[in-house]
Amino acid sequence: MKNNIFINILLVIFICAFLVSGYFVFIWVKSDRETKQLEEGLYSDVVTETKEGENEAKFEVDFAKLKETNSDIFAWIKIDDTYINYPILQGATDEYYLRKDIYKKSSVSGSIFVDSSTNTNFEDDNTVIYGHNMKNQRMFANLHKIRNGSLGTDVKVKIYTPNANYIYKVFSAYNLEPNNDLIKKNFELQEDKEEYINKSISRSNVKFDINKENINYENKIITLITCDSNNKRRVIVNAVREDEANTQYNT
Numbered sequence: 001m002k003n004n005i006f007i008n009i010l011l012v013i014f015i016c017a018f019l020v021s022g023y024f025v026f027i028w029v030k031s032d033r034e035t036k037q038l039e040e041g042l043y044s045d046v047v048t049e050t051k052e053g054e055n056e057a058k059f060e061v062d063f064a065k066l067k068e069t070n071s072d073i074f075a076w077i078k079i080d081d082t083y084i085n086y087p088i089l090q091g092a093t094d095e096y097y098l099r100k101d102i103y104k105k106s107s108v109s110g111s112i113f114v115d116s117s118t119n120t121n122f123e124d125d126n127t128v129i130y131g132h133n134m135k136n137q138r139m140f141a142n143l144h145k146i147r148n149g150s151l152g153t154d155v156k157v158k159i160y161t162p163n164a165n166y167i168y169k170v171f172s173a174y175n176l177e178p179n180n181d182l183i184k185k186n187f188e189l190q191e192d193k194e195e196y197i198n199k200s201i202s203r204s205n206v207k208f209d210i211n212k213e214n215i216n217y218e219n220k221i222i223t224l225i226t227c228d229s230n231n232k233r234r235v236i237v238n239a240v241r242e243d244e245a246n247t248q249y250n251t
Contacts, residue, residue: 168239
């Protein structure tokens with residue numbers, strides 16, 4: 001009799017756990033699908049791609065329309081051969097867009113964002129940009145392709161803003177512990193920034209086609225951050241603004 005009661009209790013617990021987990025999976029899938037639909041609708045409304053040649057396309061973003069959608073949008077990021085093609089936002093707090101979409105609605109995918117103290121003109125020494133690692137490969141999940149070398153050794157990050165467009169060339173990609181203090185936005189001394197660049201290159205899983213001698217204290221860089229597959233470490237991708245780097249490629 002006691003054994004039957006114990007088995008029934010375990011069965012009830014199992015059923016409840018199954019229903020609860022199923023509910024959260026349903027909510028996750030529903031939220032993710034809605035976010036994807038919203039993003040695709042926004043993309044078709046504000047982005048224009050025009051073929052200029054056999055292998056080139058002109059990419060334009062209507063920031064006036066974007067600002068009507070959400071005034072927190074200040075730039076757009078695009079990496080060819082990936083799903084990374086999103087607006088960049090800045091909230092009132094560092095975590096605001098961690099679980100909110102571009103329409104400020106709750107979302108498991110969150111948004112691509114910078115923290116609240118970042119200069120949105122990309123004139124910080126190092127502009128740090130965050131995005132989730134989604135299992136459906138959306139948001140910043142494809143940073144893993146850069147880190148593992150799937151995109152090759154010549155990877156560019158395109159940043160579009162209302163006033164200027166920039167191309168950044170990736171020079172390092174690696175994993176990092178989440179509590180590591182290596183990531184900084186600004187550096188008081190030239191030596192500090194050079195040390196950051198050198199450490200980043202030495203950690204890189206891939207040897208990218210850029211000489212570190214051509215990345216110096218005056219160059220503006222960006223750092224893209226997402227979680228790794230087990231959510232215990234971070235994937236870091238560093239890139240230098242190409243028009244400033246006087247890039248010379250390794251042979």
